[in-house]
Amino acid sequence: MKKVWKAGIAGLAALSIGAAGFIGTTAAFAAPVDKVITVPAVSAGQTAHTFNVYQIFTGDISADGNTLSNIQWGAQGSEAGSAADAVTALKALTGSDAAKAKEIAKYVKKGADGKFVAPLKTVSSGNTITVPSGYYLLEDTTASTNGDANNIYIVTVNGDTTIAPKNKTVTSSKNVKDKNDTEGTTTDWQDGADHDINDEIEYRLVFNLPANYSDFDSYMLNFVDDMGYGLTYKAGSSKIKVGSGTATAIDDPTNVTGQNKPGSTTDKYTSSYAHATNTNLKGTVWKWSFANTKEDSFFANAANSAVVELTYTATLNENAVLGSAGNPNKFHAEYTNDFYNEDSYGTTPDDVNKVFTYELSVSKVDKDKNPLYNGAGFTLYKKTTTAATNNTLPEDAPAGSIAHDNFVWKPTGTEQRVDATENGQAAEGKTNIAHFKGIDDGTYLLRETFTPDGYNTAEDVIFTLTANHETTSADPTLNSVTTNNTEVTMVEGSMNIATSVVNNKGSELPETGGMGTTMLYVAGGAIVLIAGIGMAVALRRRQA
Numbered sequence: 320m321k322k323v324w325k326a327g328i329a330g331l332a333a334l335s336i337g338a339a340g341f342i343g344t345t346a347a348f349a350a351p352v353d354k355v356i357t358v359p360a361v362s363a364g365q366t367a368h369t370f371n372v373y374q375i376f377t378g379d380i381s382a383d384g385n386t387l388s389n390i391q392w393g394a395q396g397s398e399a400g401s402a403a404d405a406v407t408a409l410k411a412l413t414g415s416d417a418a419k420a421k422e423i424a425k426y427v428k429k430g431a432d433g434k435f436v437a438p439l440k441t442v443s444s445g446n447t448i449t450v451p452s453g454y455y456l457l458e459d460t461t462a463s464t465n466g467d468a469n470n471i472y473i474v475t476v477n478g479d480t481t482i483a484p485k486n487k488t489v490t491s492s493k494n495v496k497d498k499n500d501t502e503g504t505t506t507d508w509q510d511g512a513d514h515d516i517n518d519e520i521e522y523r524l525v526f527n528l529p530a531n532y533s534d535f536d537s538y539m540l541n542f543v544d545d546m547g548y549g550l551t552y553k554a555g556s557s558k559i560k561v562g563s564g565t566a567t568a569i570d571d572p573t574n575v576t577g578q579n580k581p582g583s584t585t586d587k588y589t590s591s592y593a594h595a596t597n598t599n600l601k602g603t604v605w606k607w608s609f610a611n612t613k614e615d616s617f618f619a620n621a622a623n624s625a626v627v628e629l630t631y632t633a634t635l636n637e638n639a640v641l642g643s644a645g646n647p648n649k650f651h652a653e654y655t656n657d658f659y660n661e662d663s664y665g666t667t668p669d670d671v672n673k674v675f676t677y678e679l680s681v682s683k684v685d686k687d688k689n690p691l692y693n694g695a696g697f698t699l700y701k702k703t704t705t706a707a708t709n710n711t712l713p714e715d716a717p718a719g720s721i722a723h724d725n726f727v728w729k730p731t732g733t734e735q736r737v738d739a740t741e742n743g744q745a746a747e748g749k750t751n752i753a754h755f756k757g758i759d760d761g762t763y764l765l766r767e768t769f770t771p772d773g774y775n776t777a778e779d780v781i782f783t784l785t786a787n788h789e790t791t792s793a794d795p796t797l798n799s800v801t802t803n804n805t806e807v808t809m810v811e812g813s814m815n816i817a818t819s820v821v822n823n824k825g826s827e828l829p830e831t832g833g834m835g836t837t838m839l840y841v842a843g844g845a846i847v848l849i850a851g852i853g854m855a856v857a858l859r860r861r862q863a
Contacts, residue, residue: 360445417534463665511795516757549639645673694739696769700728
């Protein structure tokens with residue numbers, strides 16, 4: 320028969336030493352008997368666990384296997400007073416499961432550093448150990464990286480015993496909002512989005528406190544955010560909301576890149592995002608720290624399983640990655656995972672968001688579709704929801720905006736020009752392409768805003784860009800970028816877009832001696848001839 324009390328998410332069973340089978344008074348007893356402790360193997364994808372096994376007491380087992388007697392201090396027992404007095408104290412324990420577990424842990428011998436001495440044995444998932452009958456504490460020492468708690472198990476070994484793997488106790492997630500300027504819409508929280516360069520992007524970090532949060536005397540919580548080099552944190556934008564409370568402004572996070580992680584002198588925070596060739600472009604690890612939420616006013620009303628939401632804003636900057644690679648940003652939480660050991664920390668798995676942004680490449684060509692290097696300039700405008708009645712710009716329209724189709728269209732950036740050569744033909748190092756970097760979904764107008772001498776201004780190109788990216792995913796991907804204009808097409812591989820604009824030369828005026836002049840001469844001669852005939856007829860009439 321097995322008896323197991325577990326501290327942690329499931330809590331301890333009603334911890335009564337009498338119920339545990341200590342100190343029988345009527346049964347016959349045999350000397351300590353070896354019994355087996357089993358930790359089952361984990362399923363695929365689950366975390367294997369390792370336990371330190373501490374022998375607090377040994378005891379003789381009754382013939383029926385239900386009771387222990389002749390209790391003595393075990394190999395790791397504290398030996399603080401008599402074993403009989405310790406058992407009496409344990410039988411009198413009251414309060415929560417966590418409180419009981421903490422008291423039981425006091426009966427394990429500790430070293431000068433205040434930590435448990437070396438265990439009697441260790442056992443890991445898929446294995447068994449044999450121990451004498453007695454009273455044991457099993458400490459889960461598994462490094463927690465998936466939201467688990469490091470539980471302790473209190474075991475009366477008067478029969479073979481199986482230890483169930485621990486359960487996940489906390490979760491965390493990261494989300495972002497997507498905005499469409501043309502439609503004036505903003506999505507709910509999701510995992511993927513697209514934005515223009517210089518857009519301010521809303522992010523949300525979520526952490527669920529453990530179901531036994533009230534059992535902790537002290538609780539550390541850190542929000543750790545690894546931000547790619549295409550994103551810039553906006554100072555003063557952080558807010559926190561705990562449970563049903565209201566969102567409240569908090570201090571900005573600390574840049575902890577290169578600093579030690581909690582409880583370590585060697586493991587440091589390192590960004591996963593660095594440019595492949597430009598060593599100046601690196602990601603930044605930010606951390607919002609709450610050393611002890613039990614003493615933090617923001618967590619004054621925190622309850623078991625309460626949801627903690629931390630929001631902030633970041634700007635998509637000029638270093639943003641264009642196209643399908645996206646601009647990633649990931650988050651995990653660090654938390655106290657042992658209510659009887661405040662120095663034991665766990666982490667949740669990383670949750671990744673991505674923000675995509677795109678590039679429009681405009682190729683300048685002649686009427687035969689050959690590259691044209693004439694220095695033409697283009698400006699790209701994005702349609703907004705602001706009305707421009709009678710195509711008149713309102714006074715508060717963004718600088719450089721135009722009115723078209725009774726709406727305000729704002730410039731996405733400055734005018735971009737193709738390279739110019741003396742003869743308009745290719746030259747080394749020259750390009751016939753203008754680039755508009757960092758645009759997102761919406762409706763656009765491409766206008767030639769600088770026309771070289773001798774050329775006609777090209778017609779406007781209007782198109783709507785639509786992006787299809789994952790919104791719920793552990794690692795969002797960009798599936799496609801399309802437009803409603805056949806002249807603007809997706810670039811295979813990068814998922815950016817491109818178009819060609821034709822520049823035609825203006826109509827040439829006729830030159831002296833040319834066909835046009837000859838025609839004028841002929842026409843003029845005809846007029847003189849007709850006039851002469853008219854005069855002759857008039858004279859004859861007078862003479863008649």
